[in-house]
Amino acid sequence: MPMFSLQDLEAAHTTVRQFVPETPVYAWPLLKERTGVDVYVKHENHTPTGSFKARGGFTYVDALMNSGEKPNGLVTATRGNHGQSVALGATRNGIPSYIVVPEGNSQEKNAAMRAFGANVIIAGKDFDESRVVAQQLQEEHGYHMVPPFHENLVRGVSTYALELYCSIADLDVVYVPIGMGSGICSLITVRDLLGLKTKIIGVTAQNANAFALSFAAGKAVQTATANTFADGMACRDPQAQPLEIILKGAEDVVSVSETQIAEAMMAYYKDTHNLAEGAGAAPLAALMANRTNLQGKRVATILTGGNIDLTTFLNVMNAHTQETSELASA
Template sequence: MFSLDELEDASRRVHAAFAPTPAYAWPLLAERTGVELWVKHENLTPTGAFKVRGGLIHVERLARENLAPNGLISATRGNHGQSLAFAGRRFGVPVTIVVPEGNSPEKNAAMRALGARLVEHGVDFDAARVEAMRLAERDGLLFAPSFHRDLVLGVASWALELFRLAPRLDALYVPIGLGSSICGAIRVRDLLGLDTEIIGVQSAGAPAYARSLAAGRPVEIERADTFADGLAVRIPDPAALAIIAAGVSRIVTVTDEEVAAAIRAYWTDTHQLAEGAGAAPLAALMQERAIMAGRRVGLPLSGGNIDLALFRDRVLAGA
């Protein structure tokens, strides 16, 4: 995929836009989980999520090589779109984003505030992606996928920072949407010659990669039923699946109730707000507390962009 030198260069370009995010060992979370726990705070990037790292690398290259003269278009539930809009404004590339109908109002507002033109279409992310590809052909725009080498290279910088900030980790839980974050973490682990166990995390309501890993081939699911919109993917990417299959020890699926409990735990123990996908790794660790006891574990708090109404109605209501 990429070399350590390429990753170091990408990290420098990311850090030209914002500083590395911190990694903290939170004592109350350690007591709760029974492990020495290191949290990588990707909720503290300029867009509130890790994906901005990949967007910066991808859009910078598109601008440098003049590959999107009319602008680019993509589909998202929010964080990928914010990353492209942030980078598009930085590098002068117009950005159009297709979101599913009923998408997060706050994420929609954030993308518009960053200068993106929004189009609402379809019942879920995968339907929005099909529409974005159609509009790309119709309007002469470059389609920016949610899984791409540039994106993996950029987002891998969070894992490089974590492995260098924290003591040697026994295990790292990483959420899986379309797969850029976990693929980046696997590559960094291997480049650094570490033996850290990498564990994927999916929603029980959207287990496309878990089923694909069990079947040994990509398996499309009919519905992605979860409030953790960053995990709501029905169709796995074959390239991502190949990397995941070769590099993870297992995939853990978590229920929405477990994710909500993890969001509450983050708030109670750290006063950091996590979105559903951001809290999913903690939910998986809490599920596996017994088998992980006494180990040194890393978690990316991959994003904090949860709507206030969702936080109130789905998370606090279950407290």
């Protein structure tokens, strides 16, 4: 049974558009030249927070306020994009937010969360450890815990899926990155609500491939680490609810290497002059790896965000350029 109805989704879209105008879907000619595929890019890097997550946090807090409950604070764990959306929704409603991020998290994402009004707390070696700290803060101070996956988050995020399917008819395949699962679950849910046959392929990083392993096994598989520069996909502990939806509704879940992600980031920059963070570039990386099987297909990629530190972006691009030069001269 779907998480929500089409009527619920349309109501969420009305709410979301108060803050997030409909993002564009472009078919870039140079991407078609590069891949040989009709590629449609859904530009979620063009939201006010630079990420698709803006939709979910806004909808979640709006639903919380409409329920008559105004907590004394919101707390959540994040690598950055989810935290920005929660901070935005909290600040707009006069609620303090406490955002827990792991050590070594993106400084620019931390700064963005603070700019949206968040109290940023650095604790834990990775996202999953930060989530434990956030739960402790909830218990100690009575804050409302915003989970990484929830029906109201997915309902908000699903407004981008609705826009995509209404913009481009007869899509054969959509590639989408998987972090905690709201993005891919929104595409699956809305596809089914609209009665479409589009295949959904989830993408993970090889260094953070818990969801790919879980999809292959048909059950949750945890990994010891999730060490990828594509921090939006740095999950090592798949949660039961999104995994169930993915197992039932995804065509496949694939993994791409750090090098492939870097190549896709470069392609986005050169072919479209858009900045893509690692997770945002991963769907294009997966498409490029499978291009020979996609000829003649209408394929969409979700550019989920462009929030990457300048230093990280330059380091990734420099390393990729050096590696490419070495291969060319070998």
